[in-house]
Structures are given as structure tokens and as C-alpha cells.
Amino acid sequence: MFEDFKGAFSKPNNGLIQIILINVIVFLLLNIFMLMFKWTGLAGWYVYVERNLMLPANLSVFITRPWTLITYFFSHENIFHILSNMLFLYWFGKLIEEYLGNRRLINLYLLGGLAGGILYLLIYNLIPYYNNQIEKSVMLGASGAVYAVVVGAATLMPNYTFFMLLLGPVRIKYIAAFFLVLSFVQLSGDNNAGGQLAHLGGALLGFIFIKQLKKGTDLGQPLTALAESIKKLFAKKPAMKVTYHKKESNRSTVSSYNQTTYTPNQDEIDAILDKISRSGYESLTKEEKQKLFRASQKN
Known part of the structure; x- marks a missing residue:
């Protein structure tokens, strides 16, 4: 199994599987830590670890943990949450990867997660309705990033058809629209309003990303340039030959x-x-x- 994981990360143009594996590995580690800390009577340490992965709505807290703007969309706590997210990411991510390539899929996922997190922070700190929840509200899960991929695929190929159990063939634009409406109507709830905001932020980013790409502007180019710079930084320099x-x-x-x-x-x-x-x-x-x-x- 370790060799399979290692092979998946060393294989080129395998971004979709790598993203899924990172999410699965983090999920498994979190649950292993939870069991270990509970068995040893150190449950407070698990809360500390999890808190440093979650994105807090309170800006004064977020400033002390800025890395959570990235870690939150690679982390899950609930098995059904990660299962649904990764299935949707795989189905719709395959279309993006096949049509636009590996790098753009990775960029879309990352930008969607960032957009969902930023919208979450802005709304909770600017809209009075959410201010009374700001102290206790935190966010965990890749839904915002996944929604960017889902809406991106639906914007790129709206009439592409999935065969749904019990429903038969359904165009992906209707699948994306259904989940967007579902997220919107749940914004007034107190249970997961932050998650719904992340969904909408990621979805908006996915739509804009594809529309701009069709016009010739790649919004993910800065991420590509950053990745190439990091790759060159750690690449081994070949011996000089004449x-x-x-x-x-x-x-x-x-x-x-x-x-x-x-x-x-x-x-x-x-x-x-x-x-x-x-x-x-x-x-x-x-x-x-x-x-x-x-x-x-x-x-």
C-alpha cells in the first residue's frame, strides 16, 4: 500500500489522485490521533491539533493561524463528508483534467478553496447577522474547493451527461445548479452557514476561472509560476559537462x-x-x- 501511495505521488500528471490521497491521508491521521489521545487521556491535545487545521471566522484568531486558509480544505472529520467530497471531486475533476490538463485542475482546486475561505471570513466579519456566531464558528472540509471544480466543469461542458442512479441521464449543469440552490437556501441556518458560504465562494471562482480561460486569461498562472519556482529550488543541479x-x-x-x-x-x-x-x-x-x-x- 505504501508503494502504491509513493507511486501515485511520483507519477507525473496525476494531480487529481494526489489531491484525493492528501485528503484521505490527513483524514486517517486525524482519526488515528483522536483515538490515541482519547485512549491515553489526552483528548485536549487532539482538540489543539484539529483547531490548528480549522479556519476560524474571527479575524483576530485567524491572524494567529493564517495557514488554516489552506489546511482547512485538505481536512475532514466525518467519513460521509470526505466520501461525498472526494467522489464529486473525482467525477467532475476527471472532466477538467481530461479537457484542460492536470495543472489547471490543481489550480482550480486550490483557488476554489482559497476563494471559499476568503468569502467565509468576509461575510462573517462584515454582515451583522453572522457576527453573533463569529466566536464559535470554524470551518473544515474541501467542499469549497470541490464546488469550484464542479461548477468549473459545468461551465466548461454544461451539456455533458452523467447517468444518475434512479434518475438516468442528467446534464451536469443541472447537477451543479441543484447543489448551488441547496447551499443558498441553507445560508440562514445556524448549523453550517459557513460551509454554505464556502460552497458559493468556490462555485463563483470556478465559474469565473473557466470564463476567463475561454477569453485567454489563465487565473491559475501565478500558482503555476510559484510551483515551478519551488520545483527549481529543490531540483538537483546536474554536473557540468562540456x-x-x-x-x-x-x-x-x-x-x-x-x-x-x-x-x-x-x-x-x-x-x-x-x-x-x-x-x-x-x-x-x-x-x-x-x-x-x-x-x-x-x-
Whole structure:
């Protein structure tokens, strides 16, 4: 099992599984710590650990624990909470990963979690209705980040169909809309209003992310640049070698061209559209879907 986990993290372009595994590992560790501390009569230490993962609504407390703006959306306490979140992340994340690539899926998840947390902090500190709950309100769970992926996928491919148990084929735009309405109507409740705010914050980010991406603006680019800088910082520097090269043809320039800037020609797009008309959208390969998306950006 350890080797499987290790292989999942070493495998390139495996961001979706890595995010799910991080959430599962944190969940298991939290529950192991809870049992250990309870058995040894040190339950107060578990409360301390959990408190340092939860996002507090009170700004004066948040300032002392700023890392919770990230840790909260990688942590769960309830088995049904993490199960539902990870299933939704997998189903909708697969679409984002297949159509937009691994890096953009990771960026969308991270930005959605941050947006959900920021909206939660703002609403609880600016709206009088929530001020009387601010001292006891904390948030834990990846729902905001997951909603960003769900709404992002529904914005990108609104008519893509999932086959739901007992319901049959349902377009994902209706699935996303149902859960958004459900979160909105629960905002007035006292039990999990913070979680519903995170849902809506993540959903708004997912919608804006895809809309801007279609216009040619990648909101996740700063995160990509940061990740590349960290990767270079920890990368091993190769030993210096002196080599001699013959002058190569322009083929090397073409092969190193950044494929994310490549726009397919009309013949390629026509062939893809013909394939959709014959076999449906689901028959497209990952590369064909990405070509279709780049063409839509150009238009």
C-alpha cells in the first residue's frame, strides 16, 4: 500500500489522485490521533491539533493561524463528508483534467478553496447577522474547493451527461445548479452557514476561472509560476559537462514549441466535429478535446 501511495505521488500528471490521497491521508491521521489521545487521556491535545487545521471566522484568531486558509480544505472529520467530497471531486475533476490538463485542475482546486475561505471570513466579519456566531464558528472540509471544480466543469461542458442512479441521464449543469440552490437556501441556518458560504465562494471562482480561460486569461498562472519556482529550488543541479553539438535544423525549434499556445487549423477542427457527430463527445481523445478548447479560445 505504501508503494502504491509513493507511486501515485511520483507519477507525473496525476494531480487529481494526489489531491484525493492528501485528503484521505490527513483524514486517517486525524482519526488515528483522536483515538490515541482519547485512549491515553489526552483528548485536549487532539482538540489543539484539529483547531490548528480549522479556519476560524474571527479575524483576530485567524491572524494567529493564517495557514488554516489552506489546511482547512485538505481536512475532514466525518467519513460521509470526505466520501461525498472526494467522489464529486473525482467525477467532475476527471472532466477538467481530461479537457484542460492536470495543472489547471490543481489550480482550480486550490483557488476554489482559497476563494471559499476568503468569502467565509468576509461575510462573517462584515454582515451583522453572522457576527453573533463569529466566536464559535470554524470551518473544515474541501467542499469549497470541490464546488469550484464542479461548477468549473459545468461551465466548461454544461451539456455533458452523467447517468444518475434512479434518475438516468442528467446534464451536469443541472447537477451543479441543484447543489448551488441547496447551499443558498441553507445560508440562514445556524448549523453550517459557513460551509454554505464556502460552497458559493468556490462555485463563483470556478465559474469565473473557466470564463476567463475561454477569453485567454489563465487565473491559475501565478500558482503555476510559484510551483515551478519551488520545483527549481529543490531540483538537483546536474554536473557540468562540456559537449559539442552540430548545428541542428529548425525541427528542434518546432518540437520544443509550447503546445499550450498551439491553435489547431480548420481541417483538424472539422475532423473533430465530424467525429462528435458520428460517435458523440465522449469518443474524443484527450488531445482532441484540448484542441477543441483551444479553438474556442481563438474564436
